[in-house]
Each structure stands twice: as C-alpha cells, then as structure tokens.
Amino acid sequence: xxxxxxxxxxxxxxxxxxxxxxxxxxxxxxxxxxxxxxxxxxxxxxxxxxxxxxxxxxxxxxxxxxxxxxxxxxxxxxxxxxxxxxxxxxxxxxxxxxxxxxxxxxxxxxxxxxxxxxxxxxxxxxxxxxxxxxxxxxxxxxxxxxxxxxxxxxxxxxxxxxxxxxxxxxxxxxxxxxxxxxxxxxxxxxxxxxxxxxxxxxxxxxxxxxxxxxxxxxxxxxxxxxxxxxxxxxxxxxxxxxxxxxxxxxxxxxxxxxxxxxxxxxxxxxxxxxxxxxxxxxxxxxxxxxxxxxxxxxxxxxxxxxxxxxxxxxxxxxxxxxxxxxxxxxxxxxxxxxxxxxxxxxxxxxxxxxxxxxxxxxxxxxxxxxxxxxxxxxxxxxxxxxxxxxxxxxxxxxxxxxxxxxxxxxxxxxxxxxxxxxxxxxxxxxxxxxxxxxxxxxxxxxxxxx
Ligand SMILES: *[C@@H]1O[C@H](CO)[C@@H](O)[C@H](O)[C@H]1NC(C)=O
Ligand SMILES: *[C@@H]1O[C@H](CO)[C@@H](O)[C@H](O)[C@H]1NC(C)=O
Ligand SMILES: *[C@@H]1O[C@H](CO)[C@@H](O)[C@H](O)[C@H]1NC(C)=O
Ligand SMILES: *[C@@H]1O[C@H](CO)[C@@H](O)[C@H](O)[C@H]1NC(C)=O
Ligand SMILES: *[C@@H]1O[C@H](CO)[C@@H](O)[C@H](O)[C@H]1NC(C)=O
Ligand SMILES: *[C@@H]1O[C@H](CO)[C@@H](O)[C@H](O)[C@H]1NC(C)=O
Ligand SMILES: *[C@@H]1O[C@H](CO)[C@@H](O)[C@H](O)[C@H]1NC(C)=O
Ligand SMILES: *[C@@H]1O[C@H](CO)[C@@H](O)[C@H](O)[C@H]1NC(C)=O
Ligand SMILES: *[C@@H]1O[C@H](CO)[C@@H](O)[C@H](O)[C@H]1NC(C)=O
Ligand SMILES: *[C@@H]1O[C@H](CO)[C@@H](O)[C@H](O)[C@H]1NC(C)=O
Ligand SMILES: *[C@@H]1O[C@H](CO)[C@@H](O)[C@H](O)[C@H]1NC(C)=O
Numbered sequence: 349x350x351x352x353x354x355x356x357x358x359x360x361x362x363x364x365x366x367x368x369x370x371x372x373x374x375x376x377x378x379x380x381x382x383x384x385x386x387x388x389x390x391x392x393x394x395x396x397x398x399x400x401x402x403x404x405x406x407x408x409x410x411x412x413x414x415x416x417x418x419x420x421x422x423x424x425x426x427x428x429x430x431x432x433x434x435x436x437x438x439x440x441x442x443x444x445x446x447x448x449x450x451x452x453x454x455x456x457x458x459x460x461x462x463x464x465x466x467x468x469x470x471x472x473x474x475x476x477x478x479x480x481x482x483x484x485x486x487x488x489x490x491x492x493x494x495x496x497x498x499x500x501x502x503x504x505x506x507x508x509x510x511x512x513x514x515x516x517x518x519x520x521x522x523x524x525x526x527x528x529x530x531x532x533x534x535x536x537x538x539x540x541x542x543x544x545x546x547x548x549x550x551x552x553x554x555x556x557x558x559x560x561x562x563x564x565x566x567x568x569x570x571x572x573x574x575x576x577x578x579x580x581x582x583x584x585x586x587x588x589x590x591x592x593x594x595x596x597x598x599x600x601x602x603x604x605x606x607x608x609x610x611x612x613x614x615x616x617x618x619x620x621x622x623x624x625x626x627x628x629x630x631x632x633x634x635x636x637x638x639x640x641x642x643x644x645x646x647x648x649x650x651x652x653x654x655x656x657x658x659x660x661x662x663x664x665x666x667x668x669x670x671x672x673x674x675x676x677x678x679x680x681x682x683x684x685x686x687x688x689x690x691x692x693x694x695x696x697x698x699x700x701x702x703x704x705x706x707x708x709x710x711x712x713x714x715x716x717x718x719x720x721x722x723x724x725x726x727x728x729x730x731x732x733x734x735x736x737x738x739x740x741x742x743x744x745x746x747x748x749x750x751x752x753x754x755x756x757x758x759x760x761x762x763x764x765x766x767x768x769x770x771x772x773x774x775x776x777x778x779x780x781x782x783x784x785x786x787x788x789x790x791x792x793x794x795x796x797x798x
Contacts, residue, residue: 375621377628378404380549380612381412384478387547387610388422391475394466396428396459396498398491399436400482400632401551409480409549410434414452424454425473430481430494431460431571432633459494460571465501471544477502479548479594482632484642485555487565487584488572488649488756491632495590496574496597499546499606506543507604545608546598550591550617554632554642557592557619557797561585561646562728562758563780564787569755576601580783584728584758585646588791589614596794611796619797622722635665643722647731653753654746656738657712661702668700669734670714671707673745680715682737688773689730694718732757733773736766 381403393413401409413424427434429444434456443461448454457463457470466477477498481491562584565573575581578601586593591611598605623629623639631637636645641664648666651658659668670676676697683695695715702708715734719725738746750763757766759780765771 375552375617376404376615377402379615381409383612384547384549385416385420388476389420390422392423392425392473393476393478394426394428394470394474395424395478395480396430396495397480398430398432398434398632400630401480401549402628402630414454426455426457426470428466428498429456429458429460431490459498460490464497466498468505471501471505472541475542475544477544477546479546479590480551481590482551483553483590484632484636484645485553485585485587486646486649487582487586487758490571492590492593493571493574495594499594499597500602502544502546503602503604503606506606509541509543543608545610546606548591548594548611550589550611550614552614552617552621552623553587553589554623554639555585555587556622557587557589559585560587560788561726563777564783565758566760567755572756573758580787583784583787588795589797592794592796595796596791599794600790613796617797619795635660637665641666643719643725644717644727644731647727647729648734650731650735650753650756653749653756655706656746657702657706660706661704661708662700664716667717668698668714670698670700670712672710672712673742674713674738676713676715679737679741683715683734686733689733691720692725692730693720729773729777732766732776736773739767740769
C-alpha cells in the first residue's frame with residue numbers, strides 16, 4: 349500500500365514537473381517536498397516555518413507534512429514559530445507565545461519573544477529540524493536570525509553529545525573495572541540520544557541573488573542582526589537564498605557547526621531569478637504585502653527608527669514616508685532634482701492618513717517611492733538619501749534614534765554620519781567598503797546556484 353501510493357505520487361510529480369518545466373522561470377516546490385519526504389522516514393521532526401512556505405498548490409508545507417505522517421512513517425512532533433507565528437496571524441513586534449495549532453493539534457513553540465532558541469527538552473524530542481521560510485533578502489527582517497538561533501541550538505546540542513562520547517572514550521582507555529562499568533552505563537544513555545540533523549527546504553530570495561547593498565553589520569542587534577563574535581557579518585541586502593545563508597552561518601559563524609546539515613535545492617533556480625512567480629507569493633509578514641515592497645525595504649526599513657510614518661497603516665508600507673510636519677511637494681522637488689537618486693525612482697508627493705502605528709488617524713504629507721528599474725535600484729542608497737534630506741529640512745521636528753538607527757543600518761558611525769551635513773551618502777557607504785569586500789569573498793564560498 350505504501351509502495352503503491354509512493355509510486356503514484358512520484359508519477360504525479362513527474363507529470364506536473366514536465367508541465368511546469370516547459371514554462372519560463374518555472375519552479376516546482378513539489379519536487380523539494382518529495383525529496384524531503386524520502387529523507388525523513390522513520391524520524392521525529394520539528395519544523396521552523398511560516399505561511400510563506402507553500403507547495404505548488406499553495407498548501408502550507410506544514411499541513412503537507414502533517415497529512416503525510418502515516419504514509420512516510422515519520423512523526424511531526426512540533427512546529428517552531430518565528431515572528432508573526434506559523435500561520436502569519438500575529439502582528440509585528442508582538443511576542444509569539446507557545447500554543448496548540450487548532451487545525452492539527454500540533455504544539456507550536458515560539459522562537460520569537462519568550463525564547464529565541466529551542467530548549468534542550470525540545471531538542472531531545474526530535475531527530476531532524478526542518479526550516480522553510482521565504483526571506484525578503486534584507487538583513488533586518490527577523491526570520492533569518494531566528495533560523496540562526498535554531499541552528500546554533502542544534503549545533504550546541506550535538507556538540508554536547510559528542511563531548512560525552514569523548515569523556516567515555518577517556519574512561520575506557522583507563523580501563524579499570526569501575527570506569528568500564530561507568531562507561532557502559534553512559535554508553536546506554538548515549539545510544540538513546542542522537543545528533544540532530546538540520547534540513548533547509550530552500551526558497552528564492554525575493555530580491556534575487558546578485559545585487560548586494562548596504563554595509564555589513566558591525567553591532568550586535570539580536571533579532572535584527574547577529575555578530576557571532578565576528579567584527580562584522582552580513583550586509584543589508586545580502587543576495588543569497590535562505591539555504592545559502594544557512595550554509596554560511598553553519599560553516600563560518602556557529603561555534604559548533606551541524607555536521608549533518610543539508611539544503612534541498614530549488615529546482616531550475618538561477619540566482620538572478622528574483623521572485624519568479626507572483627502566484628507563489630504569500631506575504632511573509634503583514635506589511636510586506638507585495639514583493640514590490642521588498643525592493644524598497646532595505647532602504648526605508650530604517651525609518652522605523654524615526655518619528656516619521658514609514659507607511660504602516662497605508663496601502664504602500666515602506667514605499668510611503670511622511671509626517672504632519674512634512675511638505676511632500678518640497679521633498680519631492682528636492683529628490684527629483686537630485687542626480688544621485690532621480691534615475692532610480694520617482695518621488696511623488698502624497699497626503700495620507702495611517703490607520704495604525706505612528707501618526708494614526710492624522711493627516712500626513714510625504715512622498716511615495718516608485719522604483720523605475722528594480723534591477724538597477726540601489727535601495728539602501730536611495731532610502732538613506734531620503735532620510736538625509738528629511739533630517740536636513742526638519743531638524744526641529746524629526747527624530748532619529750541613535751543606537752536603533754546604527755543597529756538597523758548596520759554600522760557604528762551611522763548616526764553621526766547621517767546627522768553631519770558634510771557627509772554624503774557615498775561617504776557613508778564608502779566607509780564600509782573594505783568590510784564589504786571581505787564579506788563578499790566569504791559569501792562567494794557558499795553559493796549553490798549559478
Ligand atoms: C506559477 O506557479 C503556478 C502554481 O504552481 C503555476 O500554475 C504556474 O504555471 C506558474 N507559472 C510560471 C510562469 O511558472
Ligand atoms: C517506522 O519508523 C519507526 C521508527 O524509525 C520504525 O521503528 C518502524 O519500523 C518503521 N515502520 C515501517 C513500517 O517502516
Ligand atoms: C484536536 O483535538 C480535538 C479535541 O481533542 C479533537 O476534537 C480534534 O478532532 C483534533 N483535531 C485533529 C486534527 O486531530
Ligand atoms: C550544552 O552544554 C552546555 C554546558 O553544559 C550547556 O550550558 C548548554 O545549555 C548545552 N546546550 C545544549 C543546546 O544542549
Ligand atoms: C584516566 O587516567 C588518566 C591518567 O591516570 C587521568 O589523567 C585521567 O583523568 C583519567 N580519566 C578519567 C576520565 O578518569
Ligand atoms: C577583528 O578586528 C581586530 C582588530 O582589527 C583584529 O585583530 C581581529 O583579527 C579581527 N577579528 C576577526 C574575526 O576578523
Ligand atoms: C515643528 O517644530 C517647530 C519648531 O519647534 C514647531 O514650532 C512646530 O509646531 C513643529 N511642527 C509640528 C507639526 O509638530
Ligand atoms: C511646500 O513646498 C512648496 C515647494 O517648495 C512650496 O511652494 C509651498 O509653499 C510649501 N507649502 C507650505 C505649506 O509651506
Ligand atoms: C482612529 O480612527 C478610528 C476610526 O475612526 C477609531 O476607531 C480609532 O479609535 C482611532 N484611533 C485613535 C488612536 O485615534
Ligand atoms: C516627533 O515629532 C513630533 C512633532 O514634532 C513631536 O511632537 C514628537 O515628540 C516627536 N516624536 C519623538 C518620538 O520624538
Ligand atoms: C562642514 O564643512 C564646513 C566647510 O568645510 C566646515 O566649516 C564645517 O565645520 C563642517 N561641519 C561639520 C559638522 O563637520
């Protein structure tokens with residue numbers, strides 16, 4: 349029966365993939381699901397996921413894994429939730445608590461808020477941790493860091509097990525009766541615990557895999573960026589898939605790397621694909637409604653650190669920037685005349701009333717950004733220039749957090765630079781160019797797509 353349904357499933361997949369591969373830019377997530385299912389037979393699994401991870405019929409991978417447990421003889425022990433929860437129904441910045449998913453009765457442990465990492469007790473319940481989340485390719489989005497915290501816990505857990513084996517080997521060498529019996533006792537304990545493997549079911553980077561922007565992070569920033577005891581880590585727009593980034597974290601930054609670590613690659617994916625298929629888009633967070641939003645986000649996300657509205661509570665979050673004290677016409681005119689940014693985007697004056705968040709229910713003025721050519725758009729350059737113009741025009745009214753802006757932009761000197769009238773945006777970006785050059789070499793080693 350199992351054999352039979354397996355073959356039927358494979359035949360269906362082959363049929364659908366033949367169909368899909370005849371379409372330009374097509375990607376077939378079901379082939380990845382199939383590969384995953386064959387690798388988790390007999391295992392106890394935990395999955396770190398959210399609603400962005402779907403199959404070709406838009407069903408959540410989480411639900412697919414829940415349904416196939418008997419056919420493939422594995423157990424879905426629990427889910428791990430990033431910001432906004434596994435079904436995406438929790439608001440930005442609010443803590444996610446542990447809960448039972450009402451549709452499956454599977455326990456969901458939060459990795460956002462009440463803890464960052466799965467505990468030892470949770471890890472003891474599984475053989476495999478699976479990760480599947482679409483990332484928007486921007487460093488200060490929280491999901492990649494939640495992934496890194498989960499990887500770190502698995503690496504440390506596995507390391508602790510090997511430490512015990514080492515201890516036992518020493519005892520054995522000493523070879524006294526007492527030590528030998530201790531050894532056998534410990535060995536029995538150990539045999540009941542196995543190293544955990546980590547599988548990333550890869551997904552495209554919404555911003556594609558080529559254009560790197562912004563500065564490598566120089567400050568420990570928790571959920572929006574980690575240093576791992578390095579001098580710097582990843583830049584704002586990092587141009588890797590989650591699978592590539594997870595490989596980089598594992599190989600370069602974790603204190604104890606996971607030895608059984610695997611990425612299930614996206615079939616037919618090329619690094620310049622961007623997000624190839626709009627019908628596969630599911631907003632990965634409530635304010636990332638379309639994938640056009642993702643193009644401006646690396647540059648305008650930092651407006652979270654100001655008292656201006658960054659467009660939350662409008663139809664175009666992160667594309668709309670303003671406040672009651674802003675003259676939209678003026679700011680639009682300044683930016684439209686500025687040759688460093690006016691080839692990349694249009695800056696239209698807008699009046700808007702945010703329905704949530706900063707300046708709720710108040711009439712704001714500002715600009716709306718329309719990207720002209722998304723391939724050439726330097727989001728970090730443009731976003732930072734907009735911030736500089738606003739700081740210069742509204743020194744009395746506009747506020748910018750010192751630590752927060754440095755953490756989000758990524759560099760120690762950001763606040764001093766952006767508030768100094770003599771510093772150009774190019775100066776700011778040039779000041780991190782040697783770190784960026786070094787990071788690009790590290791990145792290069794972990795690319796798995798052409
Ligand atoms: C996009 O994905 C949908 C759902 O899998 C599929 O029906 C469609 O053919 C795909 N389009 C392209 C251009 O790949
Ligand atoms: C299912 O997996 C369990 C745990 O690995 C194993 O003991 C059992 O034999 C498997 N059953 C089948 C039918 O393969
Ligand atoms: C979840 O548990 C409830 C209460 O025990 C039960 O009625 C329901 O059928 C369960 N749902 C699933 C999907 O197992
Ligand atoms: C690993 O061992 C250290 C030292 O005993 C302990 O503090 C830590 O919690 C353990 N971590 C895991 C994930 O097992
Ligand atoms: C084994 O014997 C060596 C040499 O006597 C000693 O240094 C070491 O601590 C012993 N190891 C253990 C685990 O008892
Ligand atoms: C960090 O920078 C210091 C001082 O420049 C240098 O000595 C050290 O080797 C660097 N550490 C790493 C991990 O590159
Ligand atoms: C902006 O700042 C000026 C100077 O402090 C103040 O007079 C004005 O009321 C402020 N505007 C708003 C909209 O808060
Ligand atoms: C806004 O700026 C424009 C362009 O500089 C100017 O003509 C207009 O008078 C300003 N509006 C207000 C209310 O200051
Ligand atoms: C904003 O406006 C809505 C709709 O009029 C109202 O329900 C809400 O209470 C207002 N909120 C605030 C903070 O003023
Ligand atoms: C932002 O600007 C307004 C208007 O000038 C001011 O009243 C408010 O205190 C500022 N917000 C912060 C957080 O400083
Ligand atoms: C900016 O440059 C001018 C001219 O070189 C100089 O006088 C001024 O002190 C500088 N201001 C700052 C804040 O560095």
